[in-house]
Amino acid sequence: MVVSTIGDVTFGLLAYLFTGRFHPVEILLFLVCSLLAGAIFVGFSVISGSLAFFMGNAQYVSQQMTNALLTFALYPITLFSGGVRVLLFTLLPAAFIAAVPVEIISTRNGRLLLWLVVAAVVVWVLATAVFYLGLRRYESGSAINVNI
Numbered sequence: 084m085v086v087s088t089i090g091d092v093t094f095g096l097l098a099y100l101f102t103g104r105f106h107p108v109e110i111l112l113f114l115v116c117s118l119l120a121g122a123i124f125v126g127f128s129v130i131s132g133s134l135a136f137f138m139g140n141a142q143y144v145s146q147q148m149t150n151a152l153l154t155f156a157l158y159p160i161t162l163f164s165g166g167v168r169v170l171l172f173t174l175l176p177a178a179f180i181a182a183v184p185v186e187i188i189s190t191r192n193g194r195l196l197l198w199l200v201v202a203a204v205v206v207w208v209l210a211t212a213v214f215y216l217g218l219r220r221y222e223s224g225s226a227i228n229v230n231i
Contacts, residue, residue: 129210133217135208179199
């Protein structure tokens with residue numbers, strides 16, 4: 084964890100105060116969406132970090148993937164169409180980190196919230212699978228075989 088993230092979380096909470104959305108349902112949706120978006124971000128970071136098991140020194144690639152996720156999350160989803168939009172909902176789940184939570188809070192859309200939960204679960208299932216698959220590969224690559 085980077086110490087500056089404490090400031091980022093504080094800023095996010097303070098910025099929410101300027102939205103004018105103080106209904107208890109919207110506050111609850113904000114907190115739930117924040118946790119789910121954070122889970123998707125961390126899960127994606129686990130996936131990109133686990134590339135080291137398959138590529139060797141993948142620190143630069145992992146950092147670029149995470150930066151791409153954050154960069155695309157900063158832009159409104161309406162800027163993108165076609166294949167790029169599909170990419171932002173699948174391989175690079177930036178839409179689930181920014182655009183979908185905003186839509187959930189502004190429209191109180193329960194169905195969209197369910198899709199956000201599904202996206203978080205899918206990302207974490209993939210993260211767990213990629214990590215353990217890579218860990219198994221790492222363990223078997225360092226095993227010492229003794230032939231008698």
